[in-house]
Amino acid sequence: MLGALTKDLGVAVRTIRFKLNGEPVSAEVPPHWNLVELLQNRFGLTGARESCGQGLCGCCTVLVDGAAVSGCLYLALLVDGAEVMTIEHQAAGGGLDAVQKAFIEAGAFQCGFCTPGFVLMTRQLLDENPDPTEDDIRHYLSGNLCRCGAYPEIIEAVKLAARMRKAER
């Protein structure tokens, strides 16, 4: 539908190539799509989802070339040539990673809408800072909102994930 719309308006759909969760892919993209629209409309990936649409809540978190971005504020065309990783990425072997296990163990969600973003941001945090204080955790995750208010459990989950990662090493 949007493809037809943009053709009507005379704006070209462009083909981009990038790596998605380790696989080389290509897609036809109208220029005004954001990254969430690209992942949902072309690849059926719904882990990154738009909620606030303003960069505030983190539900749309995607890693582009290893850096976390808000997919809702990121033009889809700009991932041309990039490595994109979403919550759907499976670690080698296919199981859950320490952060996912810790979120389940701590019961760090109710509806789960915010969970993909929290999990991706927690992995980033622990990659940068394997032993974060509670203050570090609150600060790093201040751009992620949970409408169910599972914050106490989320913070517990991050601490648990840090311990689990340490034990794995």
Place this chain on the structure above:
Amino acid sequence: MTPFELVEPHTLREAAGLLASAEVRPLAGGTAVMLMMKMGVLRPARLVSLRAVEKRYSEIAAAGGELRIGALATLSALERSPLVARAAPVIAQTLRMLANVRVRNVATVGGHLAHADPHMDLPPVLIALGARVSIIDPAGGRTLPLGELYTGYLETTLGRNELVAEVTVPAQGSRRAAYLKCTTRSADDWPALGVAVVLEADGALVRDARVVISAATDTPTRLAAAENALRGARVDEAVLRRAGDAAASEAAVIGDQHGSAAYKRELLRVCLARAVRAVLDEQ
């Protein structure tokens, strides 16, 4: 968002040359542009992405007692730079309170400075440090003190075909600095007031002072009367009160949903004193 065309030139000067019409807009990190397009206040026919321009415009360097920060450097790069931490720790401290990790990963220094929303955090800090901004156009360029870039709410002296290329910040050296951000609703709300203070001081004796406020005024504003009240003074309660009164009467404070003008003037008195104390206590 309405459809548009995206172009990605390979040099900053070429990018400046593509900006001739009002329908065209530069795009750096896009965090502000995307929001404005989503709200429908910006409907460009064409966006000129700056991400493919020369790598040197993303670099951060320290030389001759100055930091040179390329317009395409991300706020995260600034936050993590050991050069910035050494030359101007107040910048790294300010970045901790600015937006969130994902926005800082994408937003650029040039976009941050050019956006000219008076609620933004780095402009008052950089102006107080004495930063200059280098601007490029299709033929040449110019350099001006950062404070002179701003003319009003979302308004700058940038011509249609001018782009921010670089910002140069004198190292703090023996100067001490603090930035205080006062939000009145939630911690991550836009501030009602930002206060940047840079002092040259021996103990409580202030040899030189720079005070720049943001958010409460239409543009980041240097407060000369408050600076005069501090300069040469040995800071005590009476000096802080005089400086606060001077600030509150000279600043063109604007009321909005974050607080009335009268309330923000009172905030200014309190926050200026706190910021000065924070700087002096740090010594």
